Amino acid sequence: MDASTHPLHRFYARITPVLPDRQFVVTALLGFVGVFWIHLFVTTWGFSSSLGCAVGLSALIAISLPRPQQALVPQLATAILLLLTVTSSFWWAGWEKVLSEAMAGQSTGSLLTVTFCHSLLIILLMICGSWSLNSSLHKSGISANACLGWACGIAISGLMLSAIWPTYWTASFACLIIVGLSMISSPSAETTTAKNTFRGSRGRDSWKSALLLSMALGLLLPALYRFLCQLQPETAFLFYAIIAAFSCSCGLALWAERRVRLLPIAGLLSLVIVAFPLWVRGYLAVSALVSTVSIALLLRACMIFLIVLPAGLLAGHLLAMSHRISSRKNGYAQFYLPAMLLCGLVGVTFSQALIPLIGVPFTAMIVTGILLAVALSRYQASRQITWTYSRSRSQRVGAGLMYAACLSMLLAPLTYSPLLASRALFSTYAFQSWRSGTQLSELPGLDDGRLLKLTETSNGTLSFWKHQGEHVQIRSNGIPQGRISLNAQIVPQPTGALLGAVLPLSMHKAPREVLLIGLESGLGLQTTLEFPVMNVHCCDERADVWEEMQTGVLAHAMQPATADTRVHYRTLSPAMAVRSQLQTYDVIVESPRHSASYPGASQYNEAHYRHLAELLCEEGIYCQRFIFSDYGPSVLTSLAATIQNSFGYMTAFDTAPGEILFVAARRSEDILSEGLIERISTPQVQRALSHVGWDWSVAMNLARFELEDLQSVTDKAKASVFTGTEAFGRCVEMMRWGNKWNEVRDLLAQNPKRLLSHYADEKETDDILRRLSDVAAREQVLEKHPDEFWVYRKSVKKRLLDNPRSVIEPVKGEGIQQKMHPEDKRRLNYFETLGEATQQNPCQLSDLLKVEEFKQPFDPLISHFLHAEIAKLYQRCEPPEPERELEHWLYAVYYGGRQERSVRGIHRALELLNENQKLDPQVKYDHANALMEILRVRWQMRQGHKDISQPVLLIDLKDSLELSQQSLTMMQQIAEENDLNKAETATRVKHLERVLLRTLRSYRTEMLAKASSLPIPPVQQNNNE
Template identity: 30%
Template sequence: MRTDATRIPSALSRFAATVGAAGRRGGRVVMNHPAAAPALCAALAGGALACVWTQWTLRFGGDPAVTFGGRAAVLIGLATAWALGRRRTLSVTATGPVCAAAVALGPLCLAAAEAVATAAPAGWLAGGRGAAWLTLAALAALGPAACGAGLLAFGPGAAGVRLLAAGAGVGLFGTVLAPAIGLQNAALVAAGGAVAAAGLAMLFAAKGDESAAADETLARGPARRVDPLAVGVALLCGAAVAAGLRAAATYFPLTVETLLGRAALAVAGLGLGLLIAGRLRRDRRAAAGGLVAVAGTAAAFAAGDLWLELNLWANATLDAPGLLTDLRILCAAAFLLPACVGAGFAARATAAPAGVGILASGAGLLIGGGALAALPDGGVLVGTLCLLTATTLVAVVRCGSWGVRPRLAVGLAALTAAVCVSGRHEPPTAAVKTLFGALPTIARQGGVTGPALVHLDDARELARIETTRDTATLFREQGTLLTVRHAGLPEAAAALQPTLAPRDSAAVMRAVLPLLWSSSTDRVLLLGTSGPTVAEAVTRFPVRAIVACDARPAAVAAMRDELVRARAVDPFADERVALLPLDPVLAVRGAELRTADRFNVIIADPPHPGAVDAAAEESAAYARRVADLLTPEGVACRRVRTTDCGPGALVAAAATWRTAFAEVRCVEVGRGEFALLGTNAPNGLVDTRLGIRADRPHVRQLMAECGWDWSVPLNLTAVGPNRIADLAGDAAAVTAADGRTAFALPRAMQAWTNKPAEVAAALAPVSGRLLDSAVPTLERPRVDHRLQEVIARRQMHLEYPDRPWVYRKELKKQLTKNVRSVIRQTSAGPKTVRHPEDERRIAFVEALAAATDLSDANLAKLESFAAPYDPMVTPALPGELSRLYALRGDRPAALLRSLLTGVHRAPVGDRGVRTVCDALEALAEHPEIIPDAGERYDTANGLLQVLKQRWELRGQDQAQHGWPTKTGVALHDVSETLDAIEHGFALLEEAAADAGVSDADRETRQAWLSRSLVRPLRGYRAGLQQAQDRRLATAEALAAEAAAYGDSGDDDEDGAEAEDEPAETAAADASVVR
């Protein structure tokens, strides 16, 4: 049957009309529901305000003054909206467009905030005045959006439902929509939704008054007096929320996503409290709210070990970044929800509109946050809970609807909770070491549990400093290295004894490269002094003034104290250094830097790219402000870390800096460490400066302290200015309005992928060596020869572990067969003479031969060859000196110093264990050499850790190549190592008490070393002994068979192999090379 074509349009029109009618009826039913329109409006308001707030944070940073100003501005905006709502009930059709307009004007408001912040007089952005001034800036940025959102939220309808919807809006727009389309776009979507909600409300409005809601509203209600007791409970609950926000950051890095997630849960908790409180009698609500807040907060703080174990399990088990983020948000909810629900109870008990209690809890959050910034310790939490308990007890006594026993039970419960949290309110000390590193996570995946996870390495906590924004922790490793962590994330490392252990080469190169490339080094600006290494490297150059900006003066003071205690150089005590206690994001806006002379070099050290604090320093606006502080020929350098976040961090940084600088270069200065350099000089970065200045004495000395030759920086991998665009690709510059990079980098940090391989793959097609462009053609052969010596010497060290004398053959060959000469002008005319480097090496060989008499003068002369660095001499010097001091026997301090230098300055991948064993034996025989018990404990513990690492490398070699061919030598090494471990355990036991290490921690550390080092070595020794016995049996059988046939040849027994160095060859070598 054929269908009439003329009927199709009419059928479609009838179908469309039917659907439209059904949609209108459904929309009318939904919009006529008393809670539907208010909930939708509150969700849109919460989402819009969350997006604008995040833009404020990404633009101005995470300084406590910025956070305080933002919270104050939001509170003032909401209070203004509440006051307007008290005078007149505003319908959705009126408030929707107002809120949309306020959000749409967000960029203009943020620009106004920038103008206010930069107009601050000198010194007004730091301290208390900074909080007040930034509150004015925040009012310009957030005030209109907060007021518009408040007008949309503080309307008719159920207060609890509105706040629950607002929390859902914060979560939806902040953690789902903003990462996909950007913050500003998400805010505009919320604004468009507000306009649409107004249109729907007008279209589907029910007949009658819109304010005829059965429940109370946030802004309007019966005219009753305000209950001061309930307001006090709400205020103290807000202060408890501030303490919970800080405590939750102990267990995971604070990212933009977790920041918005916990904000959503806090708002939803308030709404949940309002809903539940509606089922209680009004006179019981304040007491119930106080009890919930005190008991819940106390339980959250007391369950620190539970949160530690939960987050450790999540780090080791969950491989989806989204799931891990959700779990962390829920963990933060345990610290926030009790106080937020309690605040909702109290807000419903104020005998006034619920908005009074909500604003009171917001004021408590503001006051609590300010108190934590001024007094960042547990006293604020304890004091808050004590006051909250007292207020709860008063509310219980005043309650007339409960009998004596219920009142007594509630009062005792609140009092008990307060007492418990007073005794245990600090987060577990193990959280920093176990939750922010890959080693504990991998160990947990391997089945390691319990306290052993804290003692997987030798790092020992020296100090914990509560700064105004986070917790800084100082650790000492191997007795010579000071490491700094902020909020658990590693930030910097400093060598306490540079003569024994090398400096952090990546930090040194971030200072050396821009100073070598700059035409002048008169004034230097350090933005972020997370460690002293960069500052000390800068002081080695002819610099007239150094300005260092850091917002954590307490952490800087603690680092300086440790440097002084370790008798190291304190670079901040240099008279050229001026410390400016200001966050770098605010410092580049402040009048202190803008009105001062321009800087020749700026070195920026932003926080970890996965943290929310780093987002403001990643933006293009920050890069432009840095460029404005430079002289026309100035050079800026910033740190980029890819170890955790992969190539995305490097690509985003390169794309961003290209918007502020005419020429940008990228240099790999360490494993997962890059230096991004930029300049607006007309001639760019002159390459020949780097090649010429790298050989200067002060640079050579600084490189030698890193364990580098002066030629090594010229061999670094670099991306030139002509390929930096290829590296950036189509990546967009980081902006606060977009903000997607702030969401993407933390997710990349949580992903279990091979980040080094990804970075190498991204660099391979666009990178080269600095040597290719930085060294003139005439100097290239000299630099190439030097680099070949460096590489050959390192390879020799790795191929012949525990044989420090093998370099002599190569040195002898260099001085006798590969003779170099130079033409020197003399009074008699040009004369061909030996190369100065060869002359110095010959002098070293002669000094080594003369030192065999073990006299003080000859040993001192031999020690003088430690500087300047020579790839053929300097690495061998500790081994030669330790041999000579061991023969002498009356200078144990010099012997231990030589042994420790050989251990700490060995190249990465060294498998030698004999030097480590000798160092432990020397320290055990003469512990008085290191009088400080803490340093002695850390030195012994560090040597044991080095032993473990080197035997792990030997185990990897055995897995690849099978049993060693010289089993007798391997058996000797195992026996020596087991004896050295016994010496190390005795040193740990002797020094633990004076070092402040508990017996439980020491025993746990020893148990872990016994499990991971001693037991495997004993099993390895048994296997070696069996192999040795089989070889000896085979050798005896062959010898018997040869004797039967009359063969008198000598067989070399493997068990009798000796690898002692020929001590008498030094004098012979000296005579030959001369």
């Protein structure tokens, strides 16, 4: 049988026209390899400026180099690429270590050396990748098939496979296939298919317009990336979806060739930017309604494609221009594409400096203006600018619509609202509320947050929000990045951030040198300075936040800490920070970015932990906070296994709801060290823990977990590029719907340990248990005796009488004597001082100040109720002290228990806020807003309990309604008279009227109906039966 008539040959001949060509297949496989290498660089070095410069320089050199025409070049290039990829698991750690040693000290010379080394490796990879393609690509330039193949490879690997399979293995298999294709391909077959499909330019393309458009593209790309970061977290999915969408739209533009015009691109870009509220609605709908992860990813990818489409079309248009210009001027053909790339890189650099100055909308306006200017110049050059030249009416209408779309860009500063996106797209409560019928415009009023400041920085959009009257929350591109109380005497500090510094500094026997990687809101630095440390080295890439700590929004709380001579601050990314240190440290505290953030992926992998382990002293301690509320148990276990493998020993502490603290050292004895009870009961620790309303004994009772406690989880792959899914898996897990919180809680509840259990044989254990019983008694009073704080006196009296404590002390001249325990004596002195102040009417300020002296040191049974006691006495003070009284009521409310149902302290605080005209209006606004939110929660807690009499409930309902209505009126008045957002105030007032006032009125109506119903007489009741 003739080979040409063989059935398989005929079958192959029939399907060949519908199969992708070799160029598409090879570039798709190169996309697999590209994802691996990009991910390897990002997870090792982060989004550092050094790596960015290396990538730009490498691209310029790789494009400029001529390709040898020898037939064996593709085989050689693919072989080198295969060798580099497959063996990377062996040599990459050594390469990284050499570069890390080279950049120690962070000098200019070391940075240049590292950048140069990065460039050499990236150039080699780019050359091997491009030369592995057939010669037709280099004769006709970058083709549509190549762009579409690259987009397909990036999409399949970066958006799908990498979440379930390590990128290292997919890249290795892809390289093997490329080598096989290069071995079986015929050189003659390759050269015969090379065709230049680009038609002449008819004199409309010029190198000046090409360079100008290249710079416009460079300006546009960072702006679109910042635009997208407001709509969804900056995850690995977003990063690779942008690359895939850009490449795909670029390929479509090359395929369409001259049908892609600048005017439609400018109009499309304008519509994309102006439609920001519609994009918010789209992303909100996907987050709130789509429970299937695959469908949600697909919808998000489609929206990313539409947003990136203008940039991709412009890039494809530029590539087509470069082909046409090169074919017309052969003498300089090889320099046009590198020149355009250089202009694009200049545009990117300029855009990163321009966006913090004028913002995303105005940057997009500049790009639109450039596109229109070049389009108009082309029309003038070809005499097509007049309307009479239009070929048809439909073309005139289309051009008019495009110009109208471009003019709509003037509305971009009004429609672009990162604040709306941050309120609507990064909160589960917002998703649930929107799904329940809450309008998008009402979502900003769901909580008590008020915007303090919004600023565009080189690292993202930073916003500062006021919560709970004194809390300032920092958000970066909508994602929370830290929180701090400006006045811990009124509002408690966040527990997780404070314990992240207190625990390791207490566990180490004598911390002197401390390294803080990531400052968040600065609470870790503030707490660290409470300890007797010699030097605190701070590394954070957000220089703008450091400026806010010194002179801005956070200065009230952080200015003393930033001015401390022990503090040494350096603007460094985490990856650069751990590789540029010249010394070792006793304690390293890391507050990383959100674990799903791709720029923060370098802080959650094996290489990062290994470098940190090398920076620890002999008995050094490392800790890292991790928020697990978005993940199931597998992510938690993977990180725990990676940390233990890198350091030697790891234990995790349950420090806050949805948060865990990893603490690691070389040996378990370094963490569970001798003398911990003595160190954790020191005055500085007591003072720090009092800022969250804790006694030091509570820290000793924290639940902790070790790796063997997580044995039920099967997925224990280390967080490594070579063995795990890392950022890709975390992104998909974050989007999965499910009761992930309880999944983790169930796992942690299987084998719980307590820090106190390790010290069960210590003599101080009895004292700890006694203090813990005091803590439990305090919580019992708060939970079971609403608005009856004085009940705590019985508990204290019972302890003093039934279980008195004594100490044996030597007395000079009298021998050994048994005396009352200092803490019991202090409690007696407190009650004596309080009794003296209570007996006075009116009370004197000097007597009340004597009672206030008992606030420190913290007493688990007295310190909290002391504020309510003093606040009551201030009502009888002459002259009146409403500011002091308000401070104590605010403390009693904000430091209250989670199950507390007291409302009368809130009533009195709202009354003082409404009456006091001396207070700062914005302070009154913030506290009234926060207090009504707490009042709403406490009335919800009251429902279902019958331990409060009906007359008391009716009185409390009446006071709550009257004072809440007065406070809402005050908030509206303050918003009108001061520089506050009136629309947000109206939204917040409307929400509180619905969830607070309407609920209270309904509850009061129900209570009045019950109170007014007459009992049925016994005789009538029997007749009814």
